[in-house]
Amino acid sequence: MLSVSDLQVSYGAISALSGISFEIKAGSIVTLIGGNGAGKTTTLRTISGLLRAKSGKISFLGEEITALAPHKIVARGLCHVPEGRMIFSNLTVEENLAMGSYLQNDAARNAQNRAYVFAIFPRLKERLKQTAGTLSGGEQQMLAIGRALMGNPKFLMLDEPSLGIAPRLISTIFEKIVEINRERGITILLVEQNANLALEVSSHAYVLETGRIVMAGDSKKLRADPQLKATYLGG
Numbered sequence: 001m002l003s004v005s006d007l008q009v010s011y012g013a014i015s016a017l018s019g020i021s022f023e024i025k026a027g028s029i030v031t032l033i034g035g036n037g038a039g040k041t042t043t044l045r046t047i048s049g050l051l052r053a054k055s056g057k058i059s060f061l062g063e064e065i066t067a068l069a070p071h072k073i074v075a076r077g078l079c080h081v082p083e084g085r086m087i088f089s090n091l092t093v094e095e096n097l098a099m100g101s102y103l104q105n106d107a108a109r110n111a112q113n114r115a116y117v118f119a120i121f122p123r124l125k126e127r128l129k130q131t132a133g134t135l136s137g138g139e140q141q142m143l144a145i146g147r148a149l150m151g152n153p154k155f156l157m158l159d160e161p162s163l164g165i166a167p168r169l170i171s172t173i174f175e176k177i178v179e180i181n182r183e184r185g186i187t188i189l190l191v192e193q194n195a196n197l198a199l200e201v202s203s204h205a206y207v208l209e210t211g212r213i214v215m216a217g218d219s220k221k222l223r224a225d226p227q228l229k230a231t232y233l234g235g
Contacts, residue, residue: 001026001155001187002047002078007056009039009046009211016042018211019056024155024189024204029181031190031198031219033232034208040191041083043208044157047189048080049073060155075103077154083163083191085144089133093124096132096143100150109152116184117146120176138169145176156180157189162197170194174201195232199223207232 002024009017017039024030032040045051047058049070058066065073074080088096097117101110118125121142127135132143141161148156158177162170178201181188192198199205199219207215207228215222222228 001061002189003057003059004043004047005057005059007043007046007058008054009042009051010054016211017046020208020211020213022206022213022216024187026187027181027185028204029178029188029190029202031192031202031205032208033192033195033198033205035232037210038208039211040208041159042211044080044082044159044189044191047073048078048157050080071103074151077152078157079148079151079153079155080157081144081148081159081161083159085140087132087140087143087147089131091132092129093132093135093143094128096147097124097150100147101152104150104152110150113150113152117149120179121146136166136169137164138166138173141165141169141173142176145173145180149180153186155187155189157191159191160193161190162192162194170197177201196223199233 005021006019007017008019032043034040042051046053049068053066057064060076060078088099097114104110123139124142124146135143161173174197177188180186190198190202199222202219205219205222206213
């Protein structure tokens with residue numbers, strides 16, 4: 001569904017990604033794990049068109065999207081929930097969700113997506129008229145995911161969904177991520193600081209270090225790998 005080939009990205013003279021390549025199959029949950037500065041967020045931002053690649057190729061559903069503008073990538077069904085959530089804090093929950101469906105012209109589909117968002121995140125329906133900036137961290141993350149779902153995605157990229165969330169809500173968020181994948185068939189690319197949790201919910205994983213993929217494979221096998229456990233899992 002998504003193919004990244006020899007992707008190189010730089011911030012000025014500093015190389016952030018040094019020729020990474022990977023593929024993601026439709027219907028899967030795949031995770032990128034690695035330390036701070038490894039290039040995980042840069043990878044997502046480049047795929048979604050927020051950053052420009054120095055070289056390499058990104059293909060989505062067989063079409064090259066490397067040079068497309070972000071809104072054109074979203075229109076093709078690839079949506080990005082960024083690190084820090086980036087909700088419109090001065091708008092209401094309802095207005096944030098409406099912004100998520102900005103490119104969608106099918107009123108019936110929008111109504112279905114809205115109903116689905118409220119079904120998996122009923123708290124958003126309770127706070128529909130509330131200003132988004134006054135929500136808790138967990139509620140804001142629900143809103144950020146809900147806003148992306150209003151874009152009717154085929155592929156969803158989630159950057160650090162547990163960041164800044166109360167521990168009691170983290171398991172809820174991840175249960176919903178798995179539910180979205182299973183019930184809607186939405187393919188998910190996950191970046192998550194909690195490597196244990198990321199490997200638990202994903203089927204395949206790539207390990208990034210200083211802009212390079214150093215390990216890849218089945219999530220369960222990687223979770224048992226002694227080197228990975230020592231480096232990322234506290235084992």
